[in-house]
Amino acid sequence: MSSTLTASTLLAVPLAPLAGALLAGIFGTALGGNRFGRRVSHTVTIAGVFIAFVLSVMTLSAVVNDGARFDQIIYTWMTVGSFKMEVGFLIDPLTALMMSVVTFVSLMVHVYTIGYMADDEGYNRFFAYISLFTFSMLMLVMSNNFLQLFFGWEAVGLVSYLLIGFWFKRPTAIFANLKAFMVNRVGDFGFILGIALVWSYTGTVHYKEVFAQAPQLATMLFPGTQWMLLTVTCICLFIGAMGKSAQFPLHIWLPDSMEGPTPISALIHAATMVTAGIFMVARMSPLFELSEAALSFVLVIGSITALFMGLVGIVQNDIKRVVAYSTLSQLGYMTVALGVSAYSAGIFHLMTHAFFKALLFLGSGSVIIAMHHNQDMRWMGGLRKYMPITWITFLLGTLALVATPFFSGFYSKDTIIEATAESLLPGAGFAHFAVVAGVFVTALYSFRAYFMVFHGPERYDQNPEPHHDHGAHGHGSDKPHETPWVITVPLILLAIPSVVIGYPYIEPMLYGNFFGESVQVLAAHPTMELLKQGFHGPMAMALHAVQTLPFWLAVAGFAVAYYCYMVNTALPAKAAHALKPVYTLLVNKFYIDWINENIIMRGARMLGTGLWKGADQAVIDGAVVNGSWRGIGWFAGVARWVQSGYLFHYALVMILGVLALMTYFVWLNK
Numbered sequence: 325m326s327s328t329l330t331a332s333t334l335l336a337v338p339l340a341p342l343a344g345a346l347l348a349g350i351f352g353t354a355l356g357g358n359r360f361g362r363r364v365s366h367t368v369t370i371a372g373v374f375i376a377f378v379l380s381v382m383t384l385s386a387v388v389n390d391g392a393r394f395d396q397i398i399y400t401w402m403t404v405g406s407f408k409m410e411v412g413f414l415i416d417p418l419t420a421l422m423m424s425v426v427t428f429v430s431l432m433v434h435v436y437t438i439g440y441m442a443d444d445e446g447y448n449r450f451f452a453y454i455s456l457f458t459f460s461m462l463m464l465v466m467s468n469n470f471l472q473l474f475f476g477w478e479a480v481g482l483v484s485y486l487l488i489g490f491w492f493k494r495p496t497a498i499f500a501n502l503k504a505f506m507v508n509r510v511g512d513f514g515f516i517l518g519i520a521l522v523w524s525y526t527g528t529v530h531y532k533e534v535f536a537q538a539p540q541l542a543t544m545l546f547p548g549t550q551w552m553l554l555t556v557t558c559i560c561l562f563i564g565a566m567g568k569s570a571q572f573p574l575h576i577w578l579p580d581s582m583e584g585p586t587p588i589s590a591l592i593h594a595a596t597m598v599t600a601g602i603f604m605v606a607r608m609s610p611l612f613e614l615s616e617a618a619l620s621f622v623l624v625i626g627s628i629t630a631l632f633m634g635l636v637g638i639v640q641n642d643i644k645r646v647v648a649y650s651t652l653s654q655l656g657y658m659t660v661a662l663g664v665s666a667y668s669a670g671i672f673h674l675m676t677h678a679f680f681k682a683l684l685f686l687g688s689g690s691v692i693i694a695m696h697h698n699q700d701m702r703w704m705g706g707l708r709k710y711m712p713i714t715w716i717t718f719l720l721g722t723l724a725l726v727a728t729p730f731f732s733g734f735y736s737k738d739t740i741i742e743a744t745a746e747s748l749l750p751g752a753g754f755a756h757f758a759v760v761a762g763v764f765v766t767a768l769y770s771f772r773a774y775f776m777v778f779h780g781p782e783r784y785d786q787n788p789e790p791h792h793d794h795g796a797h798g799h800g801s802d803k804p805h806e807t808p809w810v811i812t813v814p815l816i817l818l819a820i821p822s823v824v825i826g827y828p829y830i831e832p833m834l835y836g837n838f839f840g841e842s843v844q845v846l847a848a849h850p851t852m853e854l855l856k857q858g859f860h861g862p863m864a865m866a867l868h869a870v871q872t873l874p875f876w877l878a879v880a881g882f883a884v885a886y887y888c889y890m891v892n893t894a895l896p897a898k899a900a901h902a903l904k905p906v907y908t909l910l911v912n913k914f915y916i917d918w919i920n921e922n923i924i925m926r927g928a929r930m931l932g933t934g935l936w937k938g939a940d941q942a943v944i945d946g947a948v949v950n951g952s953w954r955g956i957g958w959f960a961g962v963a964r965w966v967q968s969g970y971l972f973h974y975a976l977v978m979i980l981g982v983l984a985l986m987t988y989f990v991w992l993n994k
Contacts, residue, residue: 328386328390328392329383329386329387329392329393329394329415331394331396331398331413333379333382333383334379334383334394334413334415334466335398336375336376336379337376337379337380337383337423337427337462337466338376338459338462338463338466339459340371340372340373340375340376340379341369341372341376341430341455341456341458341459341462342372342455342456342459343368343372344368344369344370344371344372344373344451344452344455345369345372345452345453345455345456345458345459346452347360347365347368347369348360348365348366348368348369348448348449348451348452348455349448349449349452349453349456352364352365352448352449352451352452353448353449353452360448362447362448365447365448365451365452366434366437366438366447366451369434369451369452369454369455370431370434370435372455373427373430373431373434373455373458374431376423376427376430376458377424377427377428377430377431380420380423380424380426380427380428381424383415383420383423383424384420384421384423384424387415387416387417388417388420388838392415393415393416394413394414394415395412395413395414395415395416395468395532396412396413396468397410397411397412397468398410398411398412398413399411399412406527407523409471410469410471410472410530411472412467412468412469412472412530413466413467413468414466414467414468414531414532415466416840416841416842417838417839417840417842418603418606418607418671418839418842418843419465419466419842421671421675422465422603423462423465423466425596425674425675425678426458426461426462426465426596427458427462429591429596429678429679429682429818430454430457430458430461430591430596432590432682432686432814432817432818433454433587433588433590433591433682433686433814434451434454434455435810435813435814436587436590436686436689436810436811436814437450437451437454437585437587438810439693439807439808439809439810439811440585440586440587440689440693440811441585441587444585446490446491449490450487450490450585450587453483453486453487453490453588454487454587454588454591456483457480457483457484457487457588457591457592457596457597458596459479460476460479460480460482460483461476461480461596461597461600462476463475463476463479464476464477464479464480464600464603465600465603468530468531468532469529469530469531470519470522470523470531470534471519471529473604474515474516474519476600477512477515477564477568477600477604478512480568480592480596480597480600481504481505481508481512481568481597484501484504484508484581484588484592484597485501485504485505486501487584487585487588487592488500488501488504488581488583488584488588489501489502489583489584490584490585490588491583491584491585494583496583497583497584499580499583500577500580500581500582500583500584501581501583501584503576503577503580504577504578504580504581507567507574507576507577508567508568508574508577509567510563510567510574511563511564511565511566511567511568511574512564512567512568513563514559514560514561514562514563514566514567515560515561515563515564515565515567516564517560518557518558518559518560518561518562518563518564519561521553521556521557521560522534522557525537525541525544525553526541531607534611535610535611535844538554538610538611538614539614541553541554541557541611541614542554542614542615552615552617554611554614554615554618555615555617555618557611558608558611558612558615558618559617559618559621561604561605561608561611562601562605562618562621562622562625564601564604565600565601565602565604565605565659566601566625567601568597568598568600568601568604569598569599569600569602569655569658569659570598570629570651570652570655571601571625571626571629571655571656571659572625572628572629572632572633572656573916575629575633575652576913576916576917576920578593578598578648578651578652579645579648579649579652579913581593581648582642582644582645582648586644586685586686586688586689586692587686587689589644589647589648589685589688589689590681590682590685590686590689591682593648593651593685596678598651598655599655599658599674599677599678601659602655602658602659602662602670602671602674603671603674605622605659605662605667606662606667606670606671606842606843607842609665609667609843609844609845610844612662613665613844613845613846613849614846616749616750619662619663619664619665619749619849620663620749620750620751621663622659622662622663623659623660623663623664623747623749623751623752623755624663624751624754624755625659626655626656626658626659626660626661626662626663626755627656627660627751627754627755627758627759628656628758629653629656629659630653630654630656630657630659630660630758630759630762631653631656631758631759631761631765632914633649633652633653633656634649634650634652634653634762634765634766634769635765635910636649636910636913636914637649637650637652637653637765637769638765638768638769638772638910639900639907639910639911640769641700641701641702642699642700642701643688643691643692643699643700643701643704643773643777644685644688644692644699646701646769646772646773647681647684647685647688647773649769650681650684650725650766650769650770651681653762653765653766654673654677654681654725656758656762657673657737657740657759657762658670658673658674658677658740660740660744660755660758660759661673661739661743663747663749663751663755664743664744664746664747664749664752664755664849664851665747665845665846665849665851665852666739666740666743666851666852666855667839667843667845668833668834668838668839668843668852669736669739669740669743669834669852671833671839671843672735672736672739672829672830672833672834673733673736673737673739673740675736675825676724676733676735676736676821676822676825676826677733677736679724679732679818679821679822679825680720680721680724680725680732680733680818680822681721681725682818683717683718683720683721683724683815683818683819683822684718684721684722684725686811686814686815686818687717687718687815688718689811690711690714690807690811690812690815691704691707691711691714691718691777693807693811694707694710694711694714694804694805694806694807695784695804698784701773701776701777702776702783703783703784703786704776704777704783704784705776705777705778705779705780705781705782705783705784706778706779706780706781706782706783706784707777707778707784707804708778710803710804710805710806711778711804711805711806711807712806713806713812713815713816714806714812714815715778716819717812717815717816717818717819718774718777718778719774719778720822720823721818721819721822722770722771722773722774724822724823725766725770726763726766726767726770726771726878726881726882727763727766727874727878729866729867729869729870729875730826730827730866731822731823731826732821732822732823732824732825732826732827733822733826734826734866734869735826735827735830735862735865735866736826736830737763738865738869738872738874739830739834739855740759741756741759741760741763741874742855743851743852743855744756744759746851746854746855747849747851749849760873760874760877761877763874763877763878764877764878764880764881765881766878766881767877767878767879767880767881767882767885768881768884768885770881770885771881771882771885771886771889772885772888772889774885775885775886775889775890776889779889779890780889780890780893784804826862827862827866828862830862830865831859831861831862834852834855834856834859835852835855835856835859
């Protein structure tokens with residue numbers, strides 16, 4: 325451990341946003357008498373996140389440049405026998421990078437919120453929530469044990485529930501936050517089972533001690549089966565990641581979560597909470613590396629998510645839902661990287677994606693404000709001349725998303741595609757097809773949204789049903805115009821890393837020793853080593869891209885979008901009619917929501933009703949509870965008849981008893 329990292333400094337990172345959240349949440353609301361106004365509330369929360377960001381960057385610098393490390397228990401909460409519940413921090417390159425990404429995006433979202441939520445009556449409450457979310461996410465990524473990881477895991481889920489349902493007077497928002505909460509409970513059930521298995525067979529929840537016992541765990545079978553214990557454990561842990569990182573089929577909550585205000589779409593559903601599962605699997609690489617079955621499971625789930633969620637994005641008309649399905653698809657790419665043991669590539673894509681996807685969400689919010697809170701892209705168009713800053717930053721984010729050479733998204737996404745080609749794991753062939761086909765799909769839905777919003781004829785005055793978002797910031801002018809500086813400045817600051825951060829950092833992060841011991845890869849999975857042999861620098865990689873299939877697929881996606889939405893605008897409707905079964909399938913999101921609501925939930929309701937009436941009412945209430953008192957009452961009635969007080973009754977019982985005993989002994993002596 326280096327002396328440059330101290331417990332007090334590290335504690336200040338999560339506690340600064342927590343302090344801001346408590347101050348704004350108590351004194352800025354009716355709970356504390358509304359003593360803080362809007363200016364004070366947003367000042368204390370932004371100050372807390374800014375302090376966390378500065379300290380996180382200093383920590384990253386110390387870790388990368390000075391080799392500083394930290395792995396200590398900060399506080400022992402409870403000891404039960406040999407089991408200790410502790411708060412502790414593990415600071416290594418993976419943690420330091422996540423801390424910096426989380427705090428930077430959170431800081432941009434906090435500043436942006438000043439403009440976006442300007443007219444909302446829940447202004448102070450919203451700042452308290454997003455600051456509390458930042459604290460929860462930092463506790464998650466900084467943890468050095470499974471218990472604290474689970475605390476952060478559940479805390480981000482709880483705050484996400486509060487934020488998705490922030491406009492709690494809307495039935496759609498209430499439905500969305502309940503859906504998110506319930507779906508995540510399914511994933512979290514698997515997650516806690518995985519943690520329980522780890523503790524049961526290692527006797528500890530500390531990462532370092534668990535990883536030291538990983539080779540021993542790899543030799544054990546799950547009781548009563550021929551399954552490897554480590555495979556079952558890793559799949560249970562990954563089910564938690566499937567819920568939190570919205571992987572098929574537990575992805576259904578994320579598109580509906582767009583009911584929350586746009587700033588939380590950027591904070592939670594682009595850069596932080598949904599990447600918690602990706603971070604967790606990378607952190608657990610010493611366990612996952614010892615189970616090829618678990619890696620194949622991760623790979624296939626990620627592949628399905630990457631391709632099929634992108635296809636759904638093509639038919640969405642709500643600008644935020646397009647970006648939401650894009651997020652699902654890109655999370656699938658990250659998961660695929662984890663499956664082929666390219667952990668560094670997955671985390672690299674997590675970082676680049678955090679910047680350009682937060683940019684696209686916040687850019688969408690800027691457009692929504694200009695459109696008087698209409699989110700339907702069919703009633704936009706021609707905004708480029710009215711909103712030059714939003715236009716250019718949104719375009720830069722789109723170019724990064726579609727993996728344009730030299731942009732940040734190109735370096736991370738292209739590496740993942742190459743990694744699938746090098747992998748020999750079962751499912752790698754399907755994964756390679758999915759991520760390559762996904763390039764065309766990504767370009768198609770991304771440029772479809774771009775052209776519908778910023779180019780073509782102006783349609784903002786033709787909307788038959790203009791939608792006004794609950795209490796959000798609006799403008800009095802009929803014509804759209806650029807948003808205030810508190811919105812455009814975060815867009816510019818996010819656009820910079822979206823463009824440039826890939827070029828200088830791909831070599832040290834993927835082919836250098838940036839992550840060091842943070843992730844462990846076995847020699848049996850040499851994916852990144854094979855890629856390293858063919859890597860000749862970021863310039864050569866970008867120039868070589870024009871000779872590869874993914875580049876031309878992205879160009880084809882751009883060309884199709886341009887022709888359909890700029891040249892022959894009647895073609896999409898004709899194609900939808902000609903391919904009606906496919907179009908219907910995509911519009912209904914592969915009927916996964918229908919299956920959940922009409923088969924799984926109905927089946928669960930029937931099972932619940934059966935257990936209630938059959939087990940609870942009939943067996944427990946009817947037989948056990950009511951049956952017991954009825955039996956006692958019957959026995960008491962019989963006993964009361966025997967104890968009559970009449971001498972001849974007692975004499976009769978005595979005679980019958982003697983006769984019974986005599987008969988019994990005679991029978992024994994035969």
